[in-house]
Each structure stands twice: as C-alpha cells, then as structure tokens.
Amino acid sequence: MTAELVRGQNHPLDRTRLEIRIAAGGPVVSGVTLADERGALTGVEAVAHPGAPRRTGIEVPRQAAAEHRIAVDLDALAADVHRVSVLLALPVGIGGPADFGAAAAPFVTVTGLDGTGIASYTLTDLGAESAVVAVELYRRQGAWKVRAVGQGYAGGLGAMLQDQGLPQAAELAAEIQEAVRDGLARSIPAPDPAPTPPAAAAPAITPPEAAAPASTPPANSTPTPINYHHPNRRPTAPPPPQNTPAPTPTEAPHTQAPHPEAPPTPVAGDAPGRTADERLYNQVWGIFEDLSRTVAAYRSAMDFAQSRLAKELDAVNADSRNRVGPAADAARAAAHDKHARLAAQAREVLDRDLAQLTAEAGVVEPALPPALADWSSPVWHGYRVPGDYPIAVRLGDLRLPECPDLRVPMLVRLPMNRGLWIDSGTPAMFRGEGAPDGFADSFGPDAFGSDAFGPDGFGNGPDGGEPLDAAEVRRRALDTAVTLAARLLAAHPAGELTLQVIDPAGAAAPALAPLLETGALREAPAAGAQGVAAVLGELTRRVDLVQMAVRNQAAESLPPDLDTAEQLLIVHDFPHGFDDRAVNQLRYLADEGPSVGVHLLMVADRAEAREYGPVLDPLWRSLLRITPVPDAHLADPWVGHAWTYEPSRVPEGSQILRQVLTDLAEARRARGHSRTSES
Template identity: 60%
Template structure:
C-alpha cells in the first residue's frame, strides 16, 4: 500500500534498490546530494546533477525534463553517507517558468524496481521558490527511511546548496545551469492535450446523432432522478433572409443523416462537463490570508460543495497535525543523537561540558518544536475561521442541534448525501471541531456503547448514567435520520425488552413517528426480529431474481431502522442469530441496526458476538478518542451530537415529521 506523505512525515523503506520518479508540468532539473550523519555535504563531488549525473549508488537525469527517474542503490552508497536529498529546480535563462507557483504541484514517488510505489509526496504550497528539496532518504540505526521535506528556496540552486553548507554553492549552481542549457534541446516537455481531431480519428466522419448531453443544455445533478432520454426532434433550418423555413424536410437519398448519422458513443446519463467551480473568495488584504467562504469546493449543488469542503477541512487538519507530530519526533531524535555524540566521549562528562551540551541540545529542540507549533497554530487558526463560516451555512442533515437552521426546518423532498453523527477533534487543536459526516444510506449499523470507558475529562459516570446518555444519543440519531429523509421514506422500530428506556424514548413515542409501540418482553423481541428478518429475505430474493415488482402488494419500501436497547436482555439464541443476520445482510436491502448495549453484559456469549460488534460503527455517549482514520492514523476524539439541555428542537422537528407522515398516509 502506497504511503501518501505530508510535509515532515516519514516512512520506512523495506528495499534498498529504488527508483525515484518525478513529474512536473514543465521541464525541471532533478539532482541529489549526499550528506553525512550531520547532513553536511563534503564537497561538490557529493552532488549528482546533469553535468555529473553518476555517484556511487546514485544516478540522476542528464537533462531537464518534465518527468525524471532517479536510480538509487542504498547498499552502494559510501559508508559515510547517511542522507540522500532529492533536489528539484527550474532551469534559468531559457525562457521558461521562473517560479514553481506558476506550475502544477510537482509529484515525487519512491518505487521499487518492479514499479510498485512505496511512498509518494505532492509538493504543495510553493510560490516564488525556484528550487526545492523534495524529499530525503536517511539512515537511522541501520535502517533507511524516506521523509517528505518540501523546503523551497526563492534564490534558486545557489541558495539551496549554500543552505546545505556547501562552500562552492554559487559556482556549482552556474555549472549545473550551463549543463542544463546545453542539453535543453533534448528535454521532454509535458505531453500536449489531445485535440478532438486526433481523438476521433478512428471514428466515421459522419454527422453524429444528437444525444441528451450534446444539446447545449446545462448538465443536471448526478444525484437527481433522470428519466430515459427521449428522441430529439430535428430542428428545421432557418431561412437565410428571415423568410419561412422550407416545409419539405425529407432527407435526400444517400444522405448519411437519413439513417441517424454516426454512432453516438456518449453514455446517455453521463455528465460530460465538470461540476461548476466554487464561488470566488473575496480579495484578501495585503499580507493576510484569504477570507473563507462557505461552499468553497467543487460540486453540483451547495450541499455537495459543503460536504466536500468539510471533508477538505478534515484532511487539512490531519495533514497539519501529522506534520507537527513528525517535526516533534524529528526534534526529539535530533536531540538524542546530539547528546549521544557529545556524551560518547568520556572527557565531555567531566566539568560543565556535558551540562552545556545538554542545554544546547534542549534549546535547539525547543526552537524546532516552537517553529512547528507556530505552523500548526497558523493552520488551525485558518481552519477555525473557515469552520466559523461553514457551520452556520450547513443544511439540517449536516448541522448541530443548536444550529438556527433547525428553527426553519421543513420535511425534505429528497434524501441528502450524508448525515452528521457527531464532531471530531484532535488534542493539538481542541478548539476546532470537524463535523463527522457519513454517506447515506448507511452502509453499517451503529453501536452506542453504554459500557464504562476512560473519560477524557476525568469525570466518572456510573452505569445507570451511561445507559441514559447512550439511549439519549440513540434517540437523537434516530430523530435526525427521520428528519432528513422524505416523509414516509424512513421507518423506526424499537426493542426495549424491560421497558427501561421509556423516559428517553418518550419523544419518539409521543410524537407518533415510530412504526409501533416499543416491543417489550421476549414475545415482542421475537415478533419484531421475525418481521424484519422476513423482510430482508423477501427483498434479497426479489433483487437477486431481478423481479422487484414481485414483492407483495402494499409492501413498505421505506428504509428501516431497528433500535435495540438493553441487549442481551430478552434475547434467546434464535433472537441473537437473527440480530447478527440483520447486522450482516440488512444494510444492503435498507434494514439498519442501532444497538444500545454494553459489550461486557453480553460476554457470556463469548466470541459468538465478536462479528456483530465488528460489523457496527462504535459510537460513545461521552467524548472518547477511539476513532482512528486509516489515512494518517490519528486517534480522533468523538463527541456525540446531543440536544442542548432545555431545548425543544427535537420535539418540534419530530412533530413536523409526524404531521408530514400523516399527510402522506404513512
């Protein structure tokens, strides 16, 4: 699996013979430097460039090109080499771009000899820089790793090489530019875009039939319902001088258009135009970041733009936190290395040399951490400003319960793209919360864990309090699902064997939005599970048989949600098996499960229920850092979307849902 690195992040290398691939939108210069354990370059002979492309274990391109492949053999580099830095620069004096900000972001990938990518890095954020250290391969404790650097230099190669303590930086940069100028005629430019003439060269040169996506109308949303395209009547030609068009429009014999012309290869429902661009942001003050705008992302609708913008905020926070953590790790390892180097000499332990070295190393570490923290604070401040603009603009499906948008709530006519299940935070930015949005329809069931777990704020909740909070969270989730679906398109069932959740379930029961009273006792559990299991079987048989119209008359085709409270009380072995069946097979046919349970109370079943818990998305009624994203690996703190104390918004929304259901006889 390829590791997509962010600036400052590292990744272990399991191979020693590698290829570094570079892609850019214009011819650039690629080179590399060899550094010792302290990162110093001993001389120009430790720099591989187009004028001297080969070093032991390293070979770079001999000319400027839009694409490069650098060969690296880490076993063949000299023993004194502990760092291999990959350099990119724009050629000077050839009339090309003079800054990376005018090009697409360069892409660098570390691959094996078989072409499989080990790690990749897209160098973003470049503007006036004309040279950049893309990444470095470094050796630590006998193992090689790759780190994304992305350090740019506006002064070009000379400034870059001088920053690496190379005395002959200026003359060497001149020789590199001279070698590039001599070989620029052989550079490989970016491939030109294919024109319509060349792309359709193999097709018949006849007039194509007019398709639904070629009539000049604006494309419709991919999430809207589209009917089958009908025939497009031919448009009579206009009279050349404003008179009446000719009445005889019968095509002549032999005219290719008489048979409909050439074959239309376009998909009848595929969008041929990209989504409309995001709205432009207002101009920023000089030296200040741009003002955030709600919906500042691509998408066919405002809802899709906001969804993509929230997802972008999540990615940005994950990236900047990963860069900060990697920078802190680098500062710690550098301090340890410096202390080991100084204290390895017994003479430095006598007197105050050891203390002075320790203080200097700690001061340098603090400086590096402060720099990383300043970058993190800057990024978090920008994200916080964007969040302050985006939150008030979110639709009900994405909004918190305290958002004023709920005061103007109306039952929707279409199902939204996604649903908010809570908020996500990171410990480095406690003041910033990112909405946790999941796509609809749900692909997994939900498990509201009512068991004891470590609290982040140190507060202690007894078992009864946790059960109450868990059921309150389940009711809030169910109410949100009912509110975002059209009237009658979502049905909720409740199993409460002992009746212990009567108080928390009161909003659902009193407003009449449930399919029936909460099922109590073993008989109620058996009845509800039997009906939903039969429903899953019927829909699966109809879908697999390709005959959905064969469902019984009056069959309820709405999405179904089953809330189970106090599991496993009231469940026998048959009911447990039916519950597992619903969790596995239900989501694909519109039957979803929401468990409010403590796993410890079901421990008597042993490993039998392990697949059930794994199939559900675990949520908690109190904040807990149990959600880990597979992209970067952060442990995100989840906060449930509870209704503010004393607010009547939940009751008001459910009342409107119930009235709309009665109006539709659902």
C-alpha cells in the same frame, strides 16, 4: 465515492474485473488464496504468490515491494471458489521490520480497471503479526462483496496458510519467501549513496502515495518536508519561492517558515461538487483530511526534534573524559536550545495552519443544511421535511488533542452501509485504559502533557467533573440513540423511514417519550421474548424478500403487506433478553440489512457483550461504534490518528427535537391521507 471500511465491514462490488492496490511503508509480500464455501483451500494450486503469480482469474506481483497491484477477474474463477483472500506478509531475510507493529500501516484499495475506487481499508491495529489477511472478496447468494478482515498471524505465512486448512502450509511459506529473496536479488539492487545536494537547491516535496503514522526518521537519513494538504483543495498558504535554500543542520526539515502573504479567505461551499450540499460535504471532508495531515506533520517534526536532542546528548555522554565540565554543560545547553527552536518552529507552522482551518470551519458551519448541521444551529428552526434524501447525516463531532477547540463534523453518507453501536459501558479513558481498539496507544499525559487534552479532561466526566457512573452513561447512551434516530428520520422524506424499537425489559420508556408522544414511533417498543422474536423475524423476512426481488428484478412481486420504506431498528440493553436465535438474526441483519434498507442502532455495553464469547464479535465489529460521552476510539483513514468523538446533543431546554418530530409525523399523516384519497 470510495467506501472507507473498518475491520469486519463489507461493501458490495458492482463489477467483476478489479484491481487491488496495496501501499505500505516498506516491502511486503502479497498473495491471494482461493477458498471454497467453507473457507478451505484445495491445495497449493489455490494460492497465487510470487513463486506462482498466475492462477485462473488472478495475477499477483513477483516481488516484495512497498506498492502492489493485484489483478482479479471474478467471472474467470472456478465455480467452487467462494472466497478470495488477499494476503500480506513481511519478507524474511532481507532486512526491515520483523512485524507489522513496527511498520507503517498497510493501505488496501479495491478499484475498477479504470482506477475508480470502490472500497479501501487501512490496517491500523497490527502488532506482533508478520502476516495478515487484509481483505477478502466473497460470494454470497450469487453476488460478490468485499470485507475488511485484518486478521494477523504472529507465526507468519505458515501459520496463516495452516489456518486456512492447507496441509503443505510450512513448505509453501518457505517456497514463497525463497522466491521473494531470489526476486529481490535479481531485480532490486541496493541504491547508490545519494550525493549531497548543493546548498542552493530547494528540497523536493513529494506527496506520499499512502498516508501512514509518522515515525522517527533513521539517524543517518535526512527527512524531507511533508506535503499533507488535500490534493483537491486550495493551499492554506502560497508555496515558498523556488530559490528557498535547503535547511541547514539547525533547521527543522519537516516544516517551512510561514509565508508573509496572507492565506486565501475561506468561502463556504468552495469545493468540488454538483450541488451546494455536495460541495459543503466535500469541504468538511477536506477540513478533516487537512487537519489530520497537519497534525501528522507537527507530530513528525516534534519526533524529529526529540530524536535529535537524544542523539546529541548521547554524543556528549559517550565521551567519558569530557562528559563533565563547562564544555559538556555548554554542549547540553546548546542541544536543548536547538530542540526548543525546532519545537517552536513546528508549533508556529501548526498554529498557522490551525488558524486557517478554524477560520474555514467557522464559515462552513453556519452554511450547513439541517442534515449536516449541529442541533444548536438556527437552520433547524426553519426545518422543512425534505422531498429527497440528503447526501449525508451528522453523527457528532471529531477533534484532536493538539487543537481541542477545532471540532470537525462527523458526517456519514446516506444510505448508510453499516449500522451503529452506541456503547453504553464506561469509556475506556474513564477506566484509565487509554483508547480502545489499538488506535491510539499514544493518547495520554505521557505523550502530549496534561494541558493538551482540552477542557474535558480524559480522566473526568464530559463536563470536567467527576467520572460518570454506569447508570448515567447508560442513560446518555439511550438519549444519544433517540437524537440520532430523530436526525435520521428528519433526513428522510416523509414516510420513507420506519422506526422500530426492541426493549426487552421495558426500561427505555422515559427516553423514548419524544418519539412516542409525537408519533414518530408508531408502535410501542417490542418487549419480552415474543416481542423480540416477532420484530426480528419480520425484518429478517423483509431482507430475504427484498434481496430476492432485487436479484431477480421483480420488485412488483413483493407482498402487498410488506413495508417498503427503509427500516431503522433501535435495540436497547443488548444482549439481555436475547437467545441464540435472536443473536444470529441480528448478525444477519447487520451484515445483509443495509444493502436493502434495514439498519441497526444497537445500545449496549461492548465490554459486557464480550463476556458472551466470540459469538458476538462479528456483530459489534460490523457496526460503527460511537459513544454517548467523549472518547478517543476512531481512526482516520490517512494517518491513523485517534480522534475524540463527541455526540451531537440537543441544547438544554430546547424543544427543537420535538418540533422536528412533530413536523415529520404531520407530514407522514398528510402523505397517508393523500394516498388514501387518490386510491
């Protein structure tokens, strides 16, 4: 399954002959730089671009286009090439947006030659930049990995190449843009005006090659309906008859009238997969994707209705002789009526699709196994320690403002390929700053109205009351860490995950009580500078030894005292009590640990960590950030909506978490006695 990366995240490559596929909303220039171990370029011959598309092991397209395929043969690269950076830039002098903030988010996928997806990355946080390093393939200890970079440059190609140490950066950037302009002039003639379709012709519905945030269509274009449905799932309603007439000027082109036939009855596990759990996992992802595209279609239709209203009102006001009077008032009233009809039609289609997705979610939720189920599910009362790893774990729920009552489980595959950062600072929406990371600038009362945010209220606390104070948010962050640790322990076979805790100041004892009292946490949390150094040193040693053993296929040479179980390290109150050496060790564990079974669960205030300067940026960017209270900071990989994340909490007064941890501790002790008897 394709790994969906975010900025700073890396993923191992299991092959050396690759394709890098790029999809954008309009023409972009693609290129590749070949850098040494320090990230420096030796000269212009280290850059593959439209004017020189072939370098040893690399071939890039010759033109600017909305879609690209770059061929890469890592085995053919020179021995001194350690970093292969994929560049994207907007062409100059041929029209189109001046920066990526005004264009659809580019989507990059690394695949095998057979098209099998390895990793993908959506560049959703660009603004004034006109050039960007999208991803890089880098060599580390003899193995190749891909990292999502997303580093943009407002100065364009020249600034990007100069940043990589190329002395001739400005000259080469001009040469690339000139080659692009020449290629477009020769190979991409301007299209002829499309003939007006006959009234009886049905509008074509073409699935988009890459999902991007919906935008208002140009005034002189006729938008086509959006097919937002997951390609591997049954449609929520049968398609319209083939003789459906084309929309008239008073009909919304983004929507279709509901079909009179009833949609199919949802069935749990009705998705591809070899096992029941895999089918349920794929079905949850299908609901998530369908909801994302459904809301994208609704927002696009509403944008169209609003832009049409503005255009018609402008036309009335443009005539100074007729902008007042009964005729002008009637024209304005007609424009507002038309807008109301288009908005109502869009909402009708949205409500229809939401009803179907809600019904499907209602069938799937009770069928989920413990690893994927909410803590309130009755399935936990029949919990048994698993004998094998589940396909994924549930970290919480996701929702969108248009449908606050429809919550989709947030599932993460096992083994996890990145750690977690639980932000103990006040959420951005509580500070009145909107959603962080640039994912959701449109979230706020000005965008959807105050009623669209659901019962939580984005300016209030999670229970609709006053905003939480800093101490309460920190307490909930640590509680969230404990419940997530319990869920991860419950998802592993007995003894296959070892939990450790670093608590420099010893302030986490009350929250850690369930783990300590049940024996799930076998050793007291490490405190003080010596305790921090000892734990981090041992885990760093473990990563180094296991990496060497895997690379040399010598697992039997591992020291007998090495704990070969996967490791989960909870780090509380970071960065207080951590020196530079400890910070570097944490960065190393975050980057290299997941591939050999060492995972971080950081509990820290990201805003506070920023005060320590850019040294901590690579650390928190390499981890998946979640929050102890609802916050809209996660973006989906298809459209880029800002999703509100809600942590999964144990019901008030429930003893299910302690019961699960007790069962795990007993199963681990029983396994230990069995091994002792056998020896």
